[in-house]
Amino acid sequence: MSLDALLHRREPTAFELFTQDPLRFLARKAYELTSKQPDLVTSSANGVPVRIVCISDTHSQHAKLGTLPDGDILIHAGDLTHSGTPEEVRDALQWLASQPHPHKIFIAGNHDHALSDDETRATLLDAFPALVYLQQSSTTIAVRERTFRIYGSPLTPAHGSWAFQYPRASPAQAEWDSIPSDTDVLVTHGPPMHHVDRGSGCAALLSAVWKVRPRLHICGHIHAARGVEALSWTGAQAAYERILARTGGWWDLLVVFFGGVFTRTSARESTVLVNAASLGGFRDEQVRGAIVVDL
Known part of the structure; x- marks a missing residue:
């Protein structure tokens, strides 16, 4: 690959990602749609x-x-x-x-x-x-x-x-x-x-x-x-991780979606994961x- 092609390479389209690995593509989308949004202000014992x-x-x-x-x-x-x-x-x-x-x-x-x-x-x-x-x-x-x-x-x-x-x-x-x-x-x-x-x-x-x-x-x-x-530490999260590790199947995709929709965890039961890379x-x-x- 030429330097110019490397510097100006484009990200793959959603369609390309889907055709490359439909199960993992759909799992990521389902996880994004159904997982609890991170709350950067979580509950504390004394309210402070x-x-x-x-x-x-x-x-x-x-x-x-x-x-x-x-x-x-x-x-x-x-x-x-x-x-x-x-x-x-x-x-x-x-x-x-x-x-x-x-x-x-x-x-x-x-x-x-x-x-x-x-x-x-x-x-x-x-x-x-x-x-x-x-x-x-x-x-x-x-x-x-x-x-x-x-x-x-x-x-x-x-x-x-x-x-x-x-x-x-x-x-x-x-x-x-x-x-x-x-x-x-x-x-x-x-x-x-x-x-x-x-x-x-x-x-x-x-x-x-x-x-x-x-x-x-x-x-x-x-x-x-x-x-x-x-991170909610639920069956839906475990199923999502199995799919990305290529040890899960289409049944796990249903678990990701329906588990994410119907399972709710409190801030105290979840982990806020932060990748704080500055550059x-x-x-x-x-x-x-x-x-x-x-x-």
């Missing part, structure tokens, strides 16, 4: 929501984000840098530490090589004590007499020679089963399979999230998949703002 500001994949372009929305907790889901040098990481952390949010939490991404070296990481983190770094670990945050357990992991399935990767064929190395069952907010650099992932998510992570079902799951990594989705566009020329969720 805690505001979480979500960003990811700033790739050393953090200064272009402008003023971030106010909030109680600022969470960055990795890829703070472009090349991952200590200097780039230090600059990104300086910016993150300067934000006014009372609690600032971040994980690394596959671009953040300097954070994969124990000694370098320790030196960088020592310089920014106001930041909380999570690497397959948890922290508990208290906001207005409410507590949130937040778990973070930078790991993504291997693609190239990047940092914080595990073989897609050996997802046990990611230790997703170690996510605490009482996690309120899950922060992973990559998305789960079949949701805000453009087909590149992790099936093992999806399986783990089915078990944990956090109130909020923040990720990034797949820039083109930026968005928000409500977008064919050459990452777009810089997109934060996504705010009230819990």
